[in-house]
Amino acid sequence: MSLELELTALAASIAAEAGELARTRRAEGVHLAATKSSLADIVTDADREVEALIRERLRIARPGDGFLGEESEAERGETGITWVVDPIDGTVNYAYGIPSYAVSIAAVRGSVVPGEWEALAAAVYAPASGEMFTAARGEGSFLGDLRLSVTTETPAGALLATGFGYDPSTHDGDLATVRKVMTIARDLRRAGSAALDLAFVAAGRLDGYFERGLKPWDHAAGALLVAEAGGRVSLTDTATLRPMLVAGGTQVHDRVIDILRDET
Structure with missing residues (x-):
């Protein structure tokens, strides 16, 4: 198995576990922990707990990798690979009970500056629907086992x-x-x-x-x-x-x- 596929499998496994934690915490009731850039830009206790879970799972599986997450301090790794993580993307939706939120995990190589890195692996998991989207560099994008393709024609706009x-x-x-x-x-x-x-x-x-x-x-x-x-x-x-x-x-x-x- 290629490195890209290995990283994608790891990302998907962790995203699924993290997503179930997020879904469970949502069912228990959301507690607002803070605001970020403005009153509307909130962070919940669940954001922090889910990111901590993801970070720990990655540390165990790949201890030399770097980490860049939304809710905790960045960490420079030794392997040249960095995990870029949003534990709950769509936090306002999550807080309000709107089921449009996701766990987003990517592995990139080289720079951690967007546009300069080489993306290797990705997993986006939507806990409310149970849908897992994955991609590995050079291997295509998938929803579960279904290969994905963007639309190519928009005759009606x-x-x-x-x-x-x-x-x-x-x-x-x-x-x-x-x-x-x-x-x-x-x-x-x-x-x-x-x-x-x-x-x-x-x-x-x-x-x-x-x-x-x-x-x-x-x-x-x-x-x-x-x-x-x-x-x-x-x-x-x-x-x-x-x-x-x-x-x-x-x-x-x-x-x-x-x-x-x-x-x-």
């Missing part, structure tokens, strides 16, 4: 997804972006989990996805899912605090990039 930052000062700009992109859209979805949005692009459930201001753990796994499903992912404006991620089939991806090219 593209079904797109997006998200908005938690900082109210960014909302006008995000809405302006939506107005521009709606010229090619059939409709728009805003589900609240970047990892699941990207997984749905890989599965052909969405034609494309765009959002500013994502963190590495938001998209590390999902971007590999899209790429291995035959899609394209770009991260632009990386010198700014709110870079733009665009994902989709080649046609949709390129059309969105063209529309947004004049944004600053």
Whole structure:
């Protein structure tokens, strides 16, 4: 078995265990632990507990690897491989009982800067639906045993997804972006989990996805899912605090990039 497949199997196994912990804690009742960047950007006790579980399982399985997670301090490894983890992507949904949240785990090699790393393995697990999305570099993307493929044609317009930052000062700009992109859209979805949005692009459930201001753990796994499903992912404006991620089939991806090219 290749390294990529080994890492993917490990990611999927840990994501499934972590997802069941998250689901159990949600059933018991969510406790808010803190806010992050704003009042709307929350972290729950479950986020921290789930990340601690993931980190410990990875430490046991691959003690020399690095770790970059949303809820704990980064750790530089010795192997050149780093795990990029979002324990509960879609925390606001999770806190409100909306079943659109996921555990996102990716293994990358080299730099931990998005766009500079080489993604090797990915698992995105949706506890509420029990769906496991996986990808290994060069091996394709899968939902369970089903190989995934992005959509290639959108004759009725593209079904797109997006998200908005938690900082109210960014909302006008995000809405302006939506107005521009709606010229090619059939409709728009805003589900609240970047990892699941990207997984749905890989599965052909969405034609494309765009959002500013994502963190590495938001998209590390999902971007590999899209790429291995035959899609394209770009991260632009990386010198700014709110870079733009665009994902989709080649046609949709390129059309969105063209529309947004004049944004600053």
